Amino acid sequence: MSKERNVDLAKWSGPKRPYDLVKEFVIAFLVVGLLVGAISAIFSSPDEPAVTLQQWANQAPADFVATTAGELAGTTISAAYGPPYNNAAEGLKLGPLKIQKWAGVTIPVNPAVDFVATPLKFSKDPSVPAALAQWNGASSDQQLKWATDYSTALGKAGDYTKVTASDAYGPVPTMATGLLALAQSDVLDGLLTTTVTPYPSDFTKPMLFLADGTYFDDLGAKQHLHGDQWGMMNETGSYPGQSWLWLFSLWYQVEPFKSSENADIQIFALLMLLNLGFIFMPKIPFINRLPRLIPFHRLIWRRYYKENNL
Amino acid sequence: MVLLAISLNHPAHFFNWGFISISIPNLIMIGIIFVLFFLALLLPFPTHDKPKGK
Amino acid sequence: MSSMWTTKLRKATVEKFEPQDVLPDDQPSYVASWIYVFGVLTLSSLAIIIITGLVLTTRGAIWWHSSNVGHFVNSMHLWSVELFFVFMVVHLWGKFWMAAWRGRRFATWVTGAFCFLASVATGFTGYLIQWDFDSQWIATQAKDGLNSAGIGSFFNTLNTGQAILLHVSLLPLVLTFIVIWHVILVRRNGVVPPLDAKEIAGGAE
Known part of the structure; x- marks a missing residue:
């Protein structure tokens, strides 16, 4: 196989047949166009409405308050993320390679400040300014203790309305419920998107905040969209999704990746390797002999082989 | 257009086999690939002309 | 004359092609499937x-x-x-089982593989810009993989303005460029002959 065969290299000088490429394309274009039009008319396409912070605050206020306390305590996904958002962690590693860390903090996000303290300046709640002043005047150790203690109490009580008021939580409960009110009144969505320009096209902050809660996560799980549910391939509703991502999605379902903290980068690296294999497939021993070993080509060229007694 | 639609806006069913879990709509699309591949190999291709030598 | 850039470019491009090869109205007799x-x-x-x-x-x-x-x-x-990927995969399988990379057609295979990969990337950015729950979900999920590889530092899936511009300008341009390259290679090299077609009908020169 490695030796190029003359006949493969040469311009074909054997028998030919008329073949109308342009007509073939035009017919194919019309057929595909009509097919796509018909399928679209019958099945339409999915359009699950976007989730807002207001919706989250109204439908799952307990989760909203717990997540807000978590942002202040530095325990949420984005508060503990690392690059490219902050330096709270080093990020994932591929063996000794700290690629995520090396890429650096290019999209600075400080959840306690950006998601909570800054938007609270716009709160209409009369108790909020004093709470904010107390928060901003405290040491970071004190802030952390208040927020952590309140988070723990929330975890035990299950709902912020069942947590008994205590000075041990400092201004954190007032800040959290103040932010809840801000979100319920539909102000927070706008405040988080307009930090760069009042004419937004970047949803990094509201989406990081939303994804920190369990409300949004549960919505995805219900639609079978989680990474460990082969969610990468799936679409909302009963529509086909990106089934071409099967080889990417596969690795998230199996060990050692399934339980690896560094699964994302490990699978990314593996995929790069597999893509190289795909690109260079004709050069890979054995694989490049498969077409000979499993002779589908006898079917494809059956008329040719028959006419030439091969 | 939306009026004509057969609604697919309900949760999908899934084919589960061990760690494999594929939505039925995805499975249909993958099935279509296999069917088209084998039909393309098996169905006779129409050529109305006798081969012409050169 | 031959040192002129224009001449060199013409020789390297236009003169490589016979009109009959660019838009052939016949094909080898084995092209019947x-x-x-x-x-x-x-x-x-x-x-x-x-x-x-x-x-x-x-x-x-x-x-x-x-x-x-x-x-x-x-x-x-x-x-x-959806149909694009269905047809592309059938095409890919067909070319694999025909071992269509034979006879200096390796570059055709490689450009085809890049067509597939570029399509996946372009499709992905399309999913990010639907402005609905699906986009929100995919953006928040996919960011972790991209961030882990350092790509997230310059491509932020949650920046919808960035995603839409990538999807409607840069990525389609890249994909179209590779597709055209792929088709040009196919036209220049012709359709790969059947396996073991050596001995017959003056195929070899």
């Missing part, structure tokens, strides 16, 4: 994708959420993508 139709079906789907995508751009990113016509065009855009 439905499997050969799937390359053209993939191109046709791509043409529909580009046309419906351009229609969507004329009315803006969120038009399709509020208009029946827009929703229908969006549906066509989605389903032509």
Whole structure:
């Protein structure tokens, strides 16, 4: 196989047949166009409405308050993320390679400040300014203790309305419920998107905040969209999704990746390797002999082989 | 257009086999690939002309 | 004369092609199988994708959420993508089992593989700019993989403005460029002969 065969290299000088490429394309274009039009008319396409912070605050206020306390305590996904958002962690590693860390903090996000303290300046709640002043005047150790203690109490009580008021939580409960009110009144969505320009096209902050809660996560799980549910391939509703991502999605379902903290980068690296294999497939021993070993080509060229007694 | 639609806006069913879990709509699309591949190999291709030598 | 850049470019490009090779009206007699139709079906789907995508751009990113016509065009855009991948995979399988990389056609295989990968990337950014729950979900999930590889530092899936511009300008340009390159290679090298076709009919020179 490695030796190029003359006949493969040469311009074909054997028998030919008329073949109308342009007509073939035009017919194919019309057929595909009509097919796509018909399928679209019958099945339409999915359009699950976007989730807002207001919706989250109204439908799952307990989760909203717990997540807000978590942002202040530095325990949420984005508060503990690392690059490219902050330096709270080093990020994932591929063996000794700290690629995520090396890429650096290019999209600075400080959840306690950006998601909570800054938007609270716009709160209409009369108790909020004093709470904010107390928060901003405290040491970071004190802030952390208040927020952590309140988070723990929330975890035990299950709902912020069942947590008994205590000075041990400092201004954190007032800040959290103040932010809840801000979100319920539909102000927070706008405040988080307009930090760069009042004419937004970047949803990094509201989406990081939303994804920190369990409300949004549960919505995805219900639609079978989680990474460990082969969610990468799936679409909302009963529509086909990106089934071409099967080889990417596969690795998230199996060990050692399934339980690896560094699964994302490990699978990314593996995929790069597999893509190289795909690109260079004709050069890979054995694989490049498969077409000979499993002779589908006898079917494809059956008329040719028959006419030439091969 | 939306009026004509057969609604697919309900949760999908899934084919589960061990760690494999594929939505039925995805499975249909993958099935279509296999069917088209084998039909393309098996169905006779129409050529109305006798081969012409050169 | 031959030192002129224009002359060199002409010799390297236009003069490499015979008109009959660019738009041949005949094919070797072995080109007689439905499997050969799937390359053209993939191109046709791509043409529909580009046309419906351009229609969507004329009315803006969120038009399709509020208009029946827009929703229908969006549906066509989605389903032509689904068919595009179906046809492309059948084409890929066909070319694999024909060992179509034989005879200096390795570059054709490589450009084809890049077509597939570029399509996956372009499709991905399309999913990010639907301005609905699906986009929100995919953006928040995919960011972790991209961040872990350092790509997230310059491509932020949660920056929808960035995603839409990538999807409607840079990535389609890259994909179209590779597709054209792929098709040019196919036309220049001709359709790969059957395996073991050596001994017959003056195939070899």
